[in-house]
Amino acid sequence: MISVRGLKKHYRVHKRAPGLRAAVKSLFKREYTTVPAVDGIDFEIKPGERVGFLGPNGAGKTTTLKVLSGLLYPSEGEVRVDGHLPQKREVAFLSKIMLVMGQKQQLLWDLPPADTFELNRAIYDVPRDEMKKRLGNLVELLAIGDVIQKPTRQLSLGERMKCELAAALVHGPKVLFLDEPTIGLDVSMQVVMREFIRTYNEQFGATLILTSHYMDDVAALCPRVIVIDKGRLSYDGGLAELVQRVRPEKRVAFRLSAAVPLAQLEALGKVVRHDAAEAVLQVPMDQVNTVVGKALASLPVKDLTVENPPLEEVMSELFSRSRADAAGKGRAA
Amino acid sequence: MGRYLTLLTLQLRTSALLAAQYRWDFLIDGCISLVWAATAIAPLLIVYAGRSSQAIPGWSMNEALVVTGWFILLQAILDGAINPGLAAVVDHIRKGTLDFVLLKPADAQFLVSTSRFQLWRIVSVGTGVAVFAVAFHRLGRWPSLLGVAQALLLLCVATMVLYSMWILIVSTAFYVVKVDNLTYMFSSIFDAARWPSSVFRGLLKLVFTFVIPLALMTTYPAEALLGRLEPVTLLYALLASAGFATASRTVWLLSLRRYSSAGG
Ligand SMILES: Nc1ncnc2c1ncn2[C@@H]1O[C@H](COP(=O)(O)OP(=O)(O)O)[C@@H](O)[C@H]1O
Ligand SMILES: [Mg+2]
Numbered sequence: 001m002i003s004v005r006g007l008k009k010h011y012r013v014h015k016r017a018p019g020l021r022a023a024v025k026s027l028f029k030r031e032y033t034t035v036p037a038v039d040g041i042d043f044e045i046k047p048g049e050r051v052g053f054l055g056p057n058g059a060g061k062t063t064t065l066k067v068l069s070g071l072l073y074p075s076e077g078e079v080r081v082d083g084h085l086p087q088k089r090e091v092a093f094l095s096k097i098m099l100v101m102g103q104k105q106q107l108l109w110d111l112p113p114a115d116t117f118e119l120n121r122a123i124y125d126v127p128r129d130e131m132k133k134r135l136g137n138l139v140e141l142l143a144i145g146d147v148i149q150k151p152t153r154q155l156s157l158g159e160r161m162k163c164e165l166a167a168a169l170v171h172g173p174k175v176l177f178l179d180e181p182t183i184g185l186d187v188s189m190q191v192v193m194r195e196f197i198r199t200y201n202e203q204f205g206a207t208l209i210l211t212s213h214y215m216d217d218v219a220a221l222c223p224r225v226i227v228i229d230k231g232r233l234s235y236d237g238g239l240a241e242l243v244q245r246v247r248p249e250k251r252v253a254f255r256l257s258a259a260v261p262l263a264q265l266e267a268l269g270k271v272v273r274h275d276a277a278e279a280v281l282q283v284p285m286d287q288v289n290t291v292v293g294k295a296l297a298s299l300p301v302k303d304l305t306v307e308n309p310p311l312e313e314v315m316s317e318l319f320s321r322s323r324a325d326a327a328g329k330g331r332a333a
Numbered sequence: 334m335g336r337y338l339t340l341l342t343l344q345l346r347t348s349a350l351l352a353a354q355y356r357w358d359f360l361i362d363g364c365i366s367l368v369w370a371a372t373a374i375a376p377l378l379i380v381y382a383g384r385s386s387q388a389i390p391g392w393s394m395n396e397a398l399v400v401t402g403w404f405i406l407l408q409a410i411l412d413g414a415i416n417p418g419l420a421a422v423v424d425h426i427r428k429g430t431l432d433f434v435l436l437k438p439a440d441a442q443f444l445v446s447t448s449r450f451q452l453w454r455i456v457s458v459g460t461g462v463a464v465f466a467v468a469f470h471r472l473g474r475w476p477s478l479l480g481v482a483q484a485l486l487l488l489c490v491a492t493m494v495l496y497s498m499w500i501l502i503v504s505t506a507f508y509v510v511k512v513d514n515l516t517y518m519f520s521s522i523f524d525a526a527r528w529p530s531s532v533f534r535g536l537l538k539l540v541f542t543f544v545i546p547l548a549l550m551t552t553y554p555a556e557a558l559l560g561r562l563e564p565v566t567l568l569y570a571l572l573a574s575a576g577f578a579t580a581s582r583t584v585w586l587l588s589l590r591r592y593s594s595a596g597g
Contacts, residue, residue: 066432069436070435070436071432071435071436073590089435091438094436094437094438095438097436098436099432099436101432104428104429104430104432104433105430106430106433108347110351110354111347111350111351115347115350118343119340119343119344119347120437122336122339122340122343123340123437123438123439123444124437124438125336151354
């Protein structure tokens with residue numbers, strides 16, 4: 001469905017030092033620098049897949065999505081979406097994709113969302129009866145029946161984002177790019193959006209790429225993740241495997257009936273947290289069984305759980321590690 | 334083609350809904366229109382005060398009033414139909430929401446140009462027509478059918494030229510983020526169209542005939558209504574508008590290609 005080969009997108013930006021002198025100078029002689037936003041990535045996505053893009057700020061996620069949706073010309077490499085070259089922006093291509101950007105909105109500010117829906121219906125040439133069915137479905141799934149007739153400016157952020165999604169789906173896109181669709185939403189609203197996105201994918205078999213700041217979005221929605229860092233692809237595969245690779249450790253949490261000296265805990269593994277009633281240890285995967293056995297024998301354990309380390313921590317470790325690598329290389333060079 | 338007509342109707346409907354939401358704008362725009370008309374006519378009165386005829390070479394005061402009528406009319410078209418949609422482009426570029434326009438399977442220039450109309454500016458069309466009526470009443474004759482036909486054709490031509498100039502200016506927004514100065518400069522230049530073109534001499538005359546064809550916008554249609562337009566002028570006007578339209582479309586397409594959308 002989507003195939004990306006050797007994709008590069010380099011922005012040419014006008015470089016200007018601060019200060020009036022530099023500003024005047026730049027009027028006559030412009031200096032340019034290149035920002036390698038996307039610097040050679042490859043991947044294939046099959047129809048109906050849900051894929052999450054992960055990466056720190058400025059990694060090139062948005063740029064990749066913009067190239068995939070035909071907004072930006074690739075500087076190098078080839079991109080195909082359902083057989084089309086996105087940068088040609090053919091009507092047939094544009095009619096089957098959509099890009100949703102959590103930070104930008106297409107709804108007309110002073111008018112109710114229903115008017116934007118109608119405008120999009122006309123632009124995409126959706127027959128009226130099909131539109132009625134589709135919109136009915138969207139309104140029900142998103143529970144926006146009583147907000148689509150109110151002017152957009154009167155809606156809460158969550159309501160607005162739900163209507164944004166509906167406006168983006170009026171033409172029933174087969175490929176959906178979601179760039180931080182849940183940004184700024186509260187937790188319960190994030191869950192609603194997530195559920196909706198999953199339902200849309202399952203009902204219509206739409207292919208989906210999602211980027212998000214909230215690791216939970218990706219964990220809940222995307223069986224497959226692609227990690228992008230500084231414009232390069234650094235991982236492509238299952239989320240669980242990624243977590244294992246970055247942190248091949250588990251967390252064992254004990255609830256204690258009596259306080260235990262720190263030294264006794266440290267003998268068992270790395271102590272993440274501990275107080276009189278609770279202790280959390282970090283233990284390599286293959287030693288979990290032995291550690292649990294020892295702990296049960298030697299500690300006053302009331303209860304115990306084994307968990308993966310929190311995703312947010314895994315990611316920040318992954319990204320700081322890649323930065324450290326880069327710094328290391330820089331010094332070596 | 335049919336789809337674009339449907340779209341235009343829908344966009345007009347959207348603007349009508351907005352106009353209905355802001356009903357009081359009707360009164361405000363009505364008042365503004367009257368003030369505009371007054372400021373357009375006042376300079377004429379001053380220029381012609383005392384020296385009763387031919388203060389402007391070749392134009393009596395009542396004839397010059399016809400030019401003023403066209404000026405008011407074109408100002409209404411500019412403010413009501415051309416300016417709002419294209420101001421929206423500048424806004425889109427600044428906020429990066431032009432992305433949404435470009436994602437649509439329809440011509441981006443059409444979508445943005447028709448995205449917003451200030452419908453209450455229609456009031457000024459009435460004011461313009463009223464100025465014509467007064468002028469011709471005082472002249473003691475009425476325009477011929479041919480004159481009216483020529484004038485209507487020139488109205489289309491003038492609108493096309495104005496629109497193309499705006500597209501050219503808006504296209505610069507892809508290169509420099511602040512176009513306010515340019516639009517301000519354009520408005521100031523357009524202001525000169527309130528005078529019959531014979532007031533300008535030398536270099537200015539050349540500029541206002543060929544570079545920024547103000548004569549084509551108000552003077553020629555006025556001459557058409559007065560029944561003294563040379564047919565060759567009509568031909569020139571048609572060619573000029575075709576030239577402007579082609580140039581603006583080309584520049585627009587080139588600028589779009591350069592657009593790499595605001596970061597985010
Ligand atoms: N329009 C642009 N012009 C120049 N540089 C840009 C532009 N858009 C993004 N960039 C740069 O490209 C890099 C990648 O940006 P982006 O794709 O937005 O990252 P992400 O979405 O992963 O946070 C960043 O360094 C950013 O500053
Ligand atoms: Mg981004």
